[in-house]
Amino acid sequence: MVVKDSKSLFSLIEQFDPNNKDHLSHLEKLTMIYPNFHLLRVYYLKALQKQKVLSFDKNLSxxxxxxxxRELLYQFIESDLTPKKSTKKNRKIQKGKSKKNISKNIIKERNIVQKIKNDDSPSKTLKFSEWASYLNSKKASSKKNNNLHNFQLIDDFLKSTERRIPDKDIKNKEDLSEKSWSSNDELMTETLAKVFVKQKKFKKAIEAYQILGLKYPEKNSLFANQIKKIKKLDQQKNS
Structure with a gap:
């Protein structure tokens, strides 16, 4: 499929398959030509995620x-898309709608640009789990600077645990995990714990709920039940 006009672009979007490498390639070229076309960037981001491209985190930011x-964007990235089979009949029906939608998208893009100017979002590259937790911590505007500091701490912790295998005979002088979890503020949310569970990082999820239990003792029983469920999932994974 060669995208050379609006008709072929709409066809690409209607048949969009996030696992299709050709679709990813076309979307990458289009986002370079039209960097402010937000709709293209969203579909491009979805393809990057499904095909596990390293530049996903940067583009997500x-x-x-x-x-x-951002909540709608998060839901779209988390959703499972089923590619639609395009037919001549469907294309005729959608043709009129597509022409109307493009003018609406252009107006919406202008509004988005205006909102960007007034947005206080972090400009640094965040990992998907960090960005998801940011959606909740955004409400605590008074703690924004402290949260950004903790994003970096968690980023360092995840990098150290995923890319480095520690020597059993040598104890690390600096425990990055302890440093990461030491700050009990709005960053440590149930959303982040749930993201860890979804990523099957059960140990981190348990640590998150343990800290939440210390922070909110009135919810101890709730967090304790969540920890039990996670331990069962961990046992099933190892069995």
Whole structure:
């Protein structure tokens, strides 16, 4: 499929398959030509995520800054898309709608650009789990600077645990995990714990709920039940 006009662009979007490498390639070229076309960037981001491209985190940061509703973007990235089979009949029906939608998208893009100017979103590249937790911590505007500091701490912790295998006979002088979890503020949310569970990082999820239990003792029983469920999932994974 060669995208050379609006008709072929709409066809690409209607048949969009996030696992299709050709679709990813076309969207990458289009985002370079039209960097402010937000709709293209969202579909491009979805393809990057499904195909596990390394530049996903960087593009996620840029797209989340430009989007007018981060929660909708998060839901779209988390959703499972089923490619639609295009037919001549469907194309005729959708043709009229597509022409109307493009003018609406152009107006929406202008509004998005205006909102970007007034947005206080972080400009640094965030990992997907960090960005998801940011949606909740955004409400605590008075703690924004402290949260950004903790994003970096968690980033360092995840990098150290995923890319480095520690020597059993040598104890690390600096425990990055302890440093990461030492700050009990709005950053440590249930959303982040749930993201860890979804990523099957059960140990981190348990640590998150333990800290939440210390922070909110009135919810201890709730967090304790969550920890039990996570331990069962961990046992099933290892069995």
């Amino acid at each position: 840029h797209t989340s800054i430009a989007t007018y509703n």
